[in-house]
Amino acid sequence: MKHKETTWGWMLAVDFFFAGMGGAMIALAGISYLFFGDALTATIGNFIGPIFVAMGAGFLVLELGRPLQAWRVFMNPKAILTFGAWNMTLAIGFGFVFASFRIASLPWAGWVWAQQITAVSSIITGLIVATYPGVLLGRHNARPFWTGPGIVSLFLLSSLLTGLAAHDLANSLFANTTNFSKLLAGLLVLQVVLWGLYIYMKCTGTTNREATIAQQWVNGDFAVGFWAILLGLGSLVPLIIYLLPSNPIMTLAGILVLLGGAWMRWMVVKSGEYRTWLPGEEFYLSRLPRGDEEFLKALK
Amino acid sequence: MARYAMVLDTRICIGCHSCTVACKINNDLPVDMIYNPVTTIGPTGVYPNLHMTHIPLLCMHCDNPPCVDACPTGASQQREDGIVWVEDEKCVGCKACVMACPYGARHPNLEVGIVQKCNFCMDLVDAGEEPHCVKTCHQRARIFGDLDDPNSEISLLLNSERSVRLLPELGTEPYVFYIMD
């Protein structure tokens, strides 16, 4: 008996992180072009967006039991995962095409109408990619921590936050400017408030099984990760940095936001391992071998 | 048309795990894949006033199976007779169905990279036989049959005894029924 992931593992959390961030970056690039004159995001940031989504897709493929058969996930139009896969593909395409308008040497660099259409498409598909993990998880009746619409706003928010921070990191590293500090600070406040309320509602306003797992975030296995890392290092510390008048460590704030976003996804995915245990199931599982026992290795 | 279902009579199940092993051996499953665990509740109470029940678990072959909806490749399917099964060839092992199932009835098989599950031994059922877990049960605590046939053993039993289903509030409409003490 090998020790193994019987549920979704860390690669899916990484996928959610990169895809969400990248999706938001694609959407934000489109928004900034359409409404703010295309100066707010760096070219490299516009390219990184679809690259991140593609990286996310890569992790998703690696998470599969049979990665070479990955094309099959496009096959069931009724499944939300299939919709997600198609949308992700489109977002990557629009994202790259949109970013390419910045390269003057390309023949279509000056086609404004095309750039505008691509921007709109990027905004739509990018926002869907950014929101999608929340929708996917929220539909899981079987997983008490995820179930319900609340998780959707948390994922959308986190995608926007990390996407914005990534753009700003690109700006500061490649264009020596930062444009989103105040916006990021505002979103971080929102993140603290929404997460606080989500856990509070799960603990007190829902079913017992939801409360059971949410309690783990308050004072159980996930408590340190929630209070210290997600809310502390990943939200409050960068919030303070963003609010400082003169800001030598802005880059650090951006990195902390990204780390916080990745960490949040890991904790959320991990909390999905908890299902409503059926009668006696928990004790039964506790008696099974973990997988590293001598008899499993030594006996044929 | 048939609608297959199973009744677990916990009044007589003794928790011997024969079904667990018969399933594993005959379906050639790795040691860590258990389609049909039998759990034990108790003894509850305080010595010597005690009560103990065994609960055989398995795929509930839901009428509204969330695992089938979740599958992006169409590998997870439900037959007209209600049997929920996985077409191995189409499965990519994304585990969406594992996460969607509230009953822990879906199992990634690391040796082949796909997700597998109890399919009521549909090859046997199609050949007119009973699933392995049913045949092996000394206690006959597992009753398998066709609910569309009003005279089948399982229909008669469900009509005469009170039964419950697991997590009915999730709207999955399980077709596995438990007769409790």
Place this chain on the structure above:
Amino acid sequence: MINGVNLNQDGVEIKKSVCYFCHNNCGLLAYVKDGQVLKVEGDDSYPVNQGALCSRGNINHLFLNHPNRLNHPLKRVGARGAGEWEQISWEQALDEIAAKLSELKDEFGAETLATAGGTLRTDDWARRRFMNLFGSPNGFHNAHLCWIPTFMVETAIYGWCPFEIDMGNSRCIVLWGQNPGASSMPEMRHLSDAKKNGLKIIVIDPRFTETAAKADLWLPLRPGSDSALALAWLNVIIWEGLYDQQFIENCCVGFDELAQHVREYTPEWAAPLTWLDPELIRAGARMYATHKPGNIQWGTAVDQIGKPGGATMHARALLRALTGNLDAPGSDLLTGPAQDFITDEEMEANEWLPDEQKAKQLGSDKYKLTTWEGYGRIAEITRSVWGKAPTAEWMCEAHPPTVFNAIITGQPYPVKALITLATNPINSYGQTSQVIEALRKVDFHVSMEYWMTPTAALADYVLPAASTLERPTITSTYGCSDFLLASQRVVQPLHERRTDYAFWRELALRMGQEEMWPWENLEEANYYRIYPLQYDVNSYDEFVERYRFHFPEREYYKYGRLGFATPSGRVELVSNTLAELGYPAMPTYVPPAENEVDDPELAQEYPLVLTSRGGIMPYHHSEHFQIKEIRFLSHEPHAQINPETASKLGIQEGDWMWIETKRGRIRQKAEVTQAVHPKVIATERGWWYPERKAIEPDLAGCMESNGNVLTSTAEEHCDPMGGSWANRGLLCKVYKTNGKDGM
């Protein structure tokens, strides 16, 4: 096509076999092609299991093909227990073993050879036949712990053991120290079926078992105090007038004497000894006596309480007689031995063992009921009524602890050679320190085995044994039932494995016993045995394929025609036979082997009461720890402890804990459960760790979690009648282990 194996392909044969992994012997169908077993399944037409199989039954083909099985004869080349072997031919092994046995016989007498067999894994009559012709009375099994004393006590009192229970017509069953819910699936099925029709189930067990959970009445007595309970039931049934007056008048002798004898044994007297409420004791007696017909099912527990065992069996046996629950429809049936086929006993050649050799049987001076003196007398009486005797193998054996002691001390005479077959005494016999000392010391040890067990690891020769699918089998309840069930060989023994019959016969041929072994193989011998049934078959295999079993027509109330096979011809409530052998003619109270009343000082140091559990799914005795396809169900040893006690000792669920008696200590994990009384600890038995190397000194961890390290074979703890030693009802203490590994 079923799960990747096409059972309909050309050349697939279906063979009718049997599972050997416990006493029920469930019928199997094996799908075979080109000598390969593709699949096994329960045989729907087999009356015992009707198609069902337990977890063990399902792994028969894995057992057959398991890579850890022994496949070739091995001869020790290094130090004993060093794990250094040389593969040799069967011819060489047999020649050398025969030469060595002859040499030892010449020097020390035939009795210097002792042999031990496993539980129904072997054709016991063949070993007995060899031993009788060789001249040694010192064959044994774990018989003393398993039914045999019960059989002999009951046969002494009413002329046969009423082990055949007519459950279909019964209204009440007493499961006395038996847990069919974990050890006897087919019986449990019958119980469940009968319960639907109103059968009352009474479970007497210190543990809240799988079976107790389904019972109408559960009597959780102090382990080992069964004698007090049985006497109190006799008292209630007699003094509340619940007995069957007509049966007693017509069929019994000694009622008035018995009534006076048990007058003192009231439920109030028994309550402090058994830890049971007097009203619960009464309720049980009343339920059994007033729901007629009823059964008292045998369970191993009473055979394993040691000192009080015989007295308890005696008192329990009288309950049937008082209530008339003997050989009537729905009661316990006195079927007698088989009349129409050749029994095991008739294959044993007991008449060839000279009387002076019988007298040398180890333990026969003390434990007369299960050795030649008692057995001989009882067999004489049953022959006069039934025409046949119980099997001598099992019913009349050397006393194992006495044999081990003789190996160690050379007293009363030296035992220099030991042959063990399909048995692992280190894990399955009492007081392991004594067993292992004997096995390390014995001059010459041959082990015929499936696996390299801790016992085999200490042998000089290890021979590969054929297992269940590799041999034909006749099932007839240790040779004592009036029916038989027959199963065929599925495949010839794989590799160089052989049946034990082949081993004994080959050895016998080398020792000048040719004329006595006319059957070249088991099929021939089995055909000889069933030939008198006069079926129209030309071979044993044909019988299996066409008939499979033979059940004579059931006849109730046989005693009306034959009388009872006792000296008086009646049921002896005051037993002549027992008195003749020097035992009390009526049962008296015998306290548990170790107890707080008689030895308060010991109880100070060892304040808890130990009981060694019986069947634990998926294991049987000390078997199957190798097979991970079932080991995963319960991969570590667990001992049950009440939460109140656990909390006092700072022990939590899953903690390793030491369990210690005067004999030694073992570690098992705590299963904190209300299933046992706060003063009771229930250990699992048999544990060893095949994943470790079977070499000295660890010998696959055979002492680490093995419940038998704790049990006692001391003479003062053995039952003077049947010789059983104490596995249950001993005093122990428990404490948490130190450190991560707990060592």
